[in-house]
Structure formats: C-alpha cells, structure tokens
Amino acid sequence: MSVPLLLVGGGRMGEALLGGMLAAGRPAQDFAVAEVSAARRAALTATYPGVQVVEQPVAAEGVVLATKPNDIAAVAAAAAQAGAQRLLSVAAGITAAAIEAAAPLPVIRAMPNTPALVGAGVTAIAPGAHAGEDDLAWAEAILGAVGVVVRVKEAQLDAVTGVSGSGPAYVFLIAEALSDAGVLAGLPRDLANTLAFQTLLGSAQLLIDGDSPANLRAAVTSPGGTTAAGLRELERGGVRSAFLEAVMAATERSRELGSR
Numbered sequence: 001m002s003v004p005l006l007l008v009g010g011g012r013m014g015e016a017l018l019g020g021m022l023a024a025g026r027p028a029q030d031f032a033v034a035e036v037s038a039a040r041r042a043a044l045t046a047t048y049p050g051v052q053v054v055e056q057p058v059a060a061e062g063v064v065l066a067t068k069p070n071d072i073a074a075v076a077a078a079a080a081q082a083g084a085q086r087l088l089s090v091a092a093g094i095t096a097a098a099i100e101a102a103a104p105l106p107v108i109r110a111m112p113n114t115p116a117l118v119g120a121g122v123t124a125i126a127p128g129a130h131a132g133e134d135d136l137a138w139a140e141a142i143l144g145a146v147g148v149v150v151r152v153k154e155a156q157l158d159a160v161t162g163v164s165g166s167g168p169a170y171v172f173l174i175a176e177a178l179s180d181a182g183v184l185a186g187l188p189r190d191l192a193n194t195l196a197f198q199t200l201l202g203s204a205q206l207l208i209d210g211d212s213p214a215n216l217r218a219a220v221t222s223p224g225g226t227t228a229a230g231l232r233e234l235e236r237g238g239v240r241s242a243f244l245e246a247v248m249a250a251t252e253r254s255r256e257l258g259s260r
C-alpha cells in the first residue's frame with residue numbers, strides 16, 4: 001500500500017515541513033521519510049512517532065524531494081521507480097526540466113523556509129512543464145498547512161531563494177547581533193535575548209498588519225532622539241547595502257546551483 005506523502009531527505013528543511021504538517025494536525029500515518037543518514041533516521045523516529053522512517057524510498061502518491069541540490073536528480077529517479085505519481089522539489093536552483101529529465105512525472109518546484117516548522121513559513125511554488133492545476137493545488141495543500149503559499153514563475157525562484165529561502169538566516173544573524181549588543185551595553189544574556197527576540201516578533205507582526213516599513217520606522221524615530229542616533233550608525237555601517245548584496249549573492253548562488 002502506498003503512503004500519501006513521502007519526504008526524501010529528512011534534514012533541516014525536510015524536518016521543518018514534516019514537523020509543521022504534523023503540528024497542523026495531519027496524521028502521522030500520512031507520511032513516510034526516506035533518509036540515508038542512520039543518525040537522522042534515529043532522531044526522526046524518536047521525535048515523530050507513527051511516521052514511517054526508512055532508508056530507501058517506498059511507494060507513495062506524492063514525493064517531496066528535500067535532499068541537497070546535487071542529489072535531487074538521482075532521488076527523483078528513485079522516487080519514480082518506487083511508484084510516485086508526482087514530485088515536489090524544494091531544492092535551490094535545480095530546474096524542473098532537470099528533474100523531469102530524471103523522472104517523467106509532473107514536477108512542482110517550491111522554495112519554502114524553515115519557519116514552516118512553526119506554521120509561519122512562506123513558500124513560492126512554480127509548475128514544471130507537465131504539471132497542471134491539480135498538481136499546483138496539491139502542492140498548495142501541503143505547503144499551505146505550514147504557512148503562506150504564493151505562485152511565481154520558475155525564473156523568479158532564484159530571487160525568492162535569496163529573499164525568503166535564505167532570509168531566516170539573515171534574521172537570526174540580526175537577532176544574535178542585537179542580543180550581543182544588549183550584553184555589550186550591560187544587560188544579562190537572558191534579558192538581552194528576550195528583548196531582542198520579542199522586538200523581532202512584534203515588529204514582524206506590525207508589518208504583517210499592513211503598514212509600510214518606512215512608516216513604522218518613522219514612528220519609532222523621535223526627532224533628535226535615540227533611534228535617530230542608532231540608525232545613523234547602521235547607515236554608516238552600510239547595513240542597507242549589505243542586505244542588497246546578500247540577497248543578490250544568494251540569488252546568484254541559486255542560479256549557479258541550477259547550471260552545474
């Protein structure tokens with residue numbers, strides 16, 4: 001009997017998707033994970049009781065490809081061999097055409113991010129040449145359980161990767177730096193962490209509620225006050241330009257991964 005959804009690759013992104021879907025209420029029996037690392041298999045088995053954790057792909061209606069980009073073509077071929085009906089790849093860079101060349105199945109490409117684990121992910125999806133509306137709806141149902149899903153053109157996925165696929169890492173770096181700065185200014189680490197992390201959460205919520213970043217920033221910046229003094233240093237340090245360069249570098253790296 002085939003399982004509804006097989007995840008191939010139970011690493012950081014595979015686990016974020018699995019954990020997020022389970023937390024959203026999907027039953028463990030809906031999932032299998034194929035993972036080559038014995039240590040990862042043991043960890044997944046302990047964390048997600050009821051999920052079938054195996055070394056090789058098993059028969060599944062749909063398969064999420066969540067291995068490293070270099071392994072995707074081989075894994076797609078193995079999943080097709082094991083009876084998959086359609087594929088959802090989360091790999092950076094690897095084109096739908098490359099996956100279709102390895103496995104003659106409908107392919108959806110997706111770029112999720114790790115906040116999927118807490119139901120707060122954002123994923124962009126794009127169809128391959130043989131994927132139809134039903135395949136897109138299938139991918140949306142999977143990924144919609146763990147956050148917001150947007151449809152894009154495949155050519156936009158490299159930029160999506162640079163912004164939101166890699167984006168959580170930029171935010172975690174800001175969180176680290178803001179907390180470190182609090183410690184430098186004399187606060188204990190626990191308190192600095194609480195202040196920094198809750199500031200990120202609350203600020204994100206204000207943005208999601210719809211006001212623009214520029215308006216929200218102006219509302220914090222009293223004339224001649226503390227924030228203006230702080231922002232002057234961030235601009236002097238080239239923070240805005242550093243973000244532009246970071247996203248462009250990540251976008252370019254995604255393109256490179258797809259052209260090898």
Ligand SMILES: NC(=O)C1=CN([C@@H]2O[C@H](COP(=O)(O)OP(=O)(O)OC[C@H]3O[C@@H](n4cnc5c(N)ncnc54)[C@H](OP(=O)(O)O)[C@@H]3O)[C@@H](O)[C@H]2O)C=CC1
Nearest residue numbers: 009011012013034035036037066067068069090091092112
């Ligand atoms: N991490 C992230 O935030 C995001 C990642 N992605 C994409 O997700 C994919 C996975 O990334 P990530 O989770 O970070 O990587 P990881 O290395 O954490 O996870 C990949 C896992 O797949 C295993 N694996 C390798 N080959 C096979 C195989 N043939 N069958 C089953 N399992 C296999 C790896 O084992 P081993 O290490 O032993 O090889 C590893 O445990 C990448 O393509 C990446 O581009 C997309 C969006 C965000």
Ligand SMILES: O=C(O)[C@@H]1CCC=N1
Nearest residue numbers: 091092161165166167
């Ligand atoms: O760093 C990477 O290549 C992957 C893709 C997006 C986030 N992590």
